[in-house]
Amino acid sequence: MTATAQLPRDLQAFGQGPGGLTSVEAAERLVQFGPNTIPEPRAASLLLIFIRQFRSPLIYILLVAAAVSLAVSEPEDAIFIAIVLLLNGLIGGIQEHSASRAAAALRNLEQPYANVIRDGEAREIEARLLVPGDLIRIEAGGKIPADITLIEANGLLCDESLLTGESAPVHKHIGLADVAGEHRNSDLAFAGSLVTRGRGKGLVTATGPSTQIGKIASEVGKASISKPPLMIRLAHFSNRIAWLVGIASAVLITVGLIRGLPWNELLMMSIGLAVSAVPEGLPIAISIALAISMRRMARQNVIVRHMTAVESLGSCTMIATDKTGTLTLNELTITDIRLPDGTCLELDAGTDLDSCEIRGPNMSVADARQKAARLLKAASLPNEGALTKQEAGWQGIGDTVDVALLAAARKAGLEHRVMQDAYPLLARIPYEPDLKYAASFHQRGDSVHMFAKGSAETLIDMADRMDVGNRNVPIDREGLLAQKEEMAGRGLRVLAFAEGEIKAANDRTFGHHHLVDLVFLGLAGMQDPIRLEVPKAIRDCHAAGVEVAMITGDDPRTASAIACQAGLKFRPDQVVVGDDVRKAEDGGPGRLDALTKHARIYARVVPAQKLAIVLSLARNGHFVAVTGDGVNDAPALKHAHVGVAMGRKGTEVAKESADIVVSDDNFASIVSGIREGRVAYSNIRKVIFMLVATGAAEMLLFLLAIPLGLPMPLLPVQLLWLNLVTNGIQDVALAGEKEEGDELERPPRRPREPIFDRLMVRRIVLSTLTIGVGGFAIFWWLLQQGYEISQARNLLLLLFVIFENFQTFLSRSERRSIFALTFLGNPLLLLSIVASQALHLSAMYIPWLRETLQLTPISLTQWAWICVAASSILFVNELDKWLIRRSTVI
Secondary structure (H helix, E strand, C coil): CCCCCCHHHHHHCCCCCCCCCCCCHHHHHHHHHHHCCCCCCCCCCCCHHHHCCCCCCHHHHHHHHHHHHCCCCCCHHHHHHHHHHHHHHHHEEEEHHHHHHHHHHHHCCCCCEEEEEEEEEEEEHHHHHHCCCCEEEEEECCCCCEEEEEEEEEEEEEHHHHHCCCCCCECCCCCCCCCCCCCCCCCCCCCCCCEEEEEEEEEEEECCHHHHHHHHHHHHHHCCCCCCCCHHHHHHHHHHHHHHHHHHHHHHHHHHHHHCCCHHHHHHHHHHHHHCCCCCCCCHHHHHHHHHHHHHHHHHCEEEECHHHHHHHHHHEEECCCCCCEECCCCCCCCCCCCCCCCCEEECCCCCCCCCEECCCCCCCCHHHHHHHHHHHHCCCCCCCCCECCCCEEEEEECCCHHHHHHHHHCCCHHHHHHHHHHHEEEEECCCCCCEEEEEEEECHHHEEEEEEEHHHHHHHHEEEEEEEEEEEECCCHHHHHHHHHHCCCCCCEEEEEEEECCCCCCCCCHHHHCCCCEEEEEEEEEEEEECCHHHHHHHHHHHCCCCEECCCCCHHHHHHHHHCCCCCCCCCHEEEEEHHHHHHHCCHHHHHHHHHHHEEEECCCCCHHHHHHHHHHHHHHEEEEEEEEEHHHHHHHHHCCEEEEEECHHHHHHHHCCCEEEECCCCHHHHHHHHHHHHHHHHHHHHHHHHHEEEEEEEEEEHHCCCCCCCCCCCHHHHHHHHHHHHCCHHHHHCCCCCCCCHHCCCCCCCCCCCHHHHHEEEEEEEEHHHHHHHHHHHHHCCCCCCHHHHHHHHHHHHHHHHHHHHHHCCCCCCCHCCCCCCHHHHHHHHHHHHHHHHHHHHCCHHHHHHHCCCCHHHHHHHHHHHCCHHHHHHHHHHHHHHHHHHCC
């Protein structure tokens, strides 16, 4: 049972020190307080889902039909309608239950993590394992995993709009929690709120249902889930079809009454025709198509948060991608050090930090280590990462740059903890994109030592001296910038370092104004290797008509070098920097659109410019998928056509703003998602084509027969049977059709392209005419040959079952010949067609079913000519596909 008692806030009350809880204590408290999760409402039972299948106007029509059957003393029809309703409810209920379970499984893939201090070490654990008393670290871009009391806060701002509705971030600082007024709760941070700036450390005081958001969630319950726009459009389409069917049924009833047909037969005919012609199974079939693609995407490490994003990703014409972690491995390694006197040092790239060495020209390893020591000390102290040795090897926690710098210092023999003890931390200036540097202030005897790391341009401007052979000489800014340019030209990410010293003072408030008289220590070059899969993925994008643009904060030369390695196609004039974007923005939307129309590499771009670039690309006619991982990427992710957040290194803000989360941060996974998105949309079109064409053909059969004086071609109960055996499971099987293999060889779909384009309309009309007119001609011919009406209906029903099964199989591809597809490529579809035919054959021999449907066994000769007649749809469709492949019009 979960404990909810109010917990004390201070560390001592929890019986622990600054090293956090022990693993044993944490395990005991997890049992006592329960997991740090908000209980989800119970999922609907299969029985409730089954009952929901009957809440449909079409179901109500069938119930009326059953009542009419009983009223006119035809209990067999009423029983058959009841069986149809039960079967439809059971099939739909199982499908919906399966889809909901799949969606829940996908949600479980997105497990948030927290940085916690346990057993005196920093580690990353699943947020659900947090317990009251845990010490956790928080930083910009993260979500607060539990209610906490802050014990450290450095420039910390939290967005608590989720709880308060106030859009302005709240400044957090220590020691004012009990003061009334604007400072109330300033040292408290609540689960679910977002850290928009700064960083801090806090003590967990409440988890799970005991948190503020947990209490709210327990009262609010489960929120309703709105229908995706695609489903809404299709629902509107179904309503229009229903109106057309209603009008057609009214016409048929009127003509039938004029001809003197019994009103009860006409009523049952119109009801059966409506059920057959209206594609009531379309929404659930499309939901299944999207759900199947969601599962397939999940296997490709693409987690879809909003169902419509499945189809949207397949429609994108431009991917605006990050570089680090998406095109590259996001495993930075310091490979080069350049000292101000021009000395070049190389670092081994191995993972065993104890055996890696630093080398320099004409010097021993010990000398090389000594030369690099001063720079690497400045790299290690203003550093918030952690590096620990585990059984599996060295493990880093924190920013990848910080971890890479700590690894380089370790290679020089510098222990992070030893240096921290020797230089006690007084204050820190965290890295922010606007500052372009980070700094720390440390006590060293009677003075304060300052260490800074950041962009080369920034620190070169901040320093007035440089280190040459342990002597501080006047700085040579042009020479240092030339060194930086040379390193960036080799594709290295370049970082600069400086140090300074000031006298200790009583005022312990340190800031930017203290960073004066700095000594420039040198440059470090980092490499982040291109992912092996990326070049092929880029080629696939180009083949699929999808353009790729890189947006990065890196130097343009570094960005260009990485882009070349990745295989991006661009010219030198297509590389622009943040200043170019800013000037274009100042000139108005038109000028920015002109810039983004040709630019493909955006370097030195600040996060605020990313949204402007994405919106401009959209104005230029692109359907844009944008990737991001930081809190500042959230606006671009939110307002792009498809927002794609990185799952491993991405912040919670980015994930919540995105439609899709790539769990392995790999660009190649996005391309796989595009393929699956195109497959999903193609399958939706296949289901629509099959359902609309067969329903329209049945309607056309009656519109030809009744006005021309022929008897009713099929009885209402026969129409219901036809609808059951030909659409009962085939539409769902068709929704799971596998890729055809050429999805990435086709151009992307135009964003405004309707589902019923010229190709779709052409194919529906052709199939409708072939089946409807063909069926009418056969029925007329049978009557002319002297067949009784019941015999003619028996043969016509079989003809339509085979016709529609052919039509289902032909729907597997819009352009490719059915003979070019793998026959067993969709086993469920093949099985459903065989089962459909077997079920109808069985109905001819089962007494009660044969009498209800008015069926009789037929001869082999009749089987043969009916199959030949039904195969006409095969030849007509194959001929049309051949013409389509040869045509350049459609």
